[in-house]
Amino acid sequence: MKVLNIYFSSTGNTEKVAKKIDETVRELGYAVDTVKISSKDLSLDILNYDFVFVGSGVYGQLPGKSLMDLQRGLIQSYVKAGEVNPASPRRPSSNVVAYCTYGGVHTGINEAIPAVKFMGQLFDHLGYTIIGEWYVVGEYNTEKLRSHSVGGRLGDIRGRPNQADLEEVAEKVRGVLSSVMRID
Numbered sequence: 001m002k003v004l005n006i007y008f009s010s011t012g013n014t015e016k017v018a019k020k021i022d023e024t025v026r027e028l029g030y031a032v033d034t035v036k037i038s039s040k041d042l043s044l045d046i047l048n049y050d051f052v053f054v055g056s057g058v059y060g061q062l063p064g065k066s067l068m069d070l071q072r073g074l075i076q077s078y079v080k081a082g083e084v085n086p087a088s089p090r091r092p093s094s095n096v097v098a099y100c101t102y103g104g105v106h107t108g109i110n111e112a113i114p115a116v117k118f119m120g121q122l123f124d125h126l127g128y129t130i131i132g133e134w135y136v137v138g139e140y141n142t143e144k145l146r147s148h149s150v151g152g153r154l155g156d157i158r159g160r161p162n163q164a165d166l167e168e169v170a171e172k173v174r175g176v177l178s179s180v181m182r183i184d
């Protein structure tokens with residue numbers, strides 16, 4: 001099984017999660033390509049991978065712009081290549097986890113849901129099964145927004161994602177990978 005771990009992180013929170021995913025996948029004995037997106041010009045053939053983790057921070061209810069641009073570009077090229085078809089037939093043994101880190105100061109998880117749904121769509125179009133949608137709390141790290149880490153819908157989120165959050169991520173990585181490897 002080939003695993004891709006692709007992410008965008010502006011202030012470092014999603015990077016912590018992506019590193020935990022990388023570490024856990026390796027501990028389980030699988031090869032993983034971990035790729036941080038910095039521009040949409042990355043050349044990447046997603047279809048080489050059976051399992052993908054895709055993640056981003058949430059900014060204005062959506063993933064980072066470079067990740068969105070990359071996904072839009074990839075969808076167009078896969079449409080041209082005939083890999084995206086009406087009804088999006090399932091691609092056997094191809095799974096994706098879409099996740100975000102988010103602060104949720106105003107409406108909590110509701111402002112993170114559009115970002116995770118956006119990230120899943122490229123893969124759903126390609127026929128991957130969305131096997132997980134994960135929401136990890138991440139404090140506001142910029143000077144301007146730091147005060148949002150206290151007093152919002154999620155309460156005091158300073159220091160998040162913390163060790164417990166990252167351990168929960170590791171546990172869920174073990175869970176989804178054992179679920180796709182199980183032979184009944």
Ligand SMILES: Cc1cc2nc3c(=O)[nH]c(=O)nc-3n(C[C@H](O)[C@H](O)[C@H](O)COP(=O)(O)O)c2cc1C
Pocket residue numbers: 008009010011012013014015056057058059060061062101102103104105108111112137138139140141142145
């Ligand atoms: C400019 C900016 C905009 C943000 N907008 C949102 C938002 O709309 N909804 C939300 O839940 N969190 C929002 N956040 C909080 C981030 O999603 C959160 O801190 C996340 O963990 C950042 O990920 P990163 O450190 O990987 O960039 C915003 C943070 C910043 C800095």
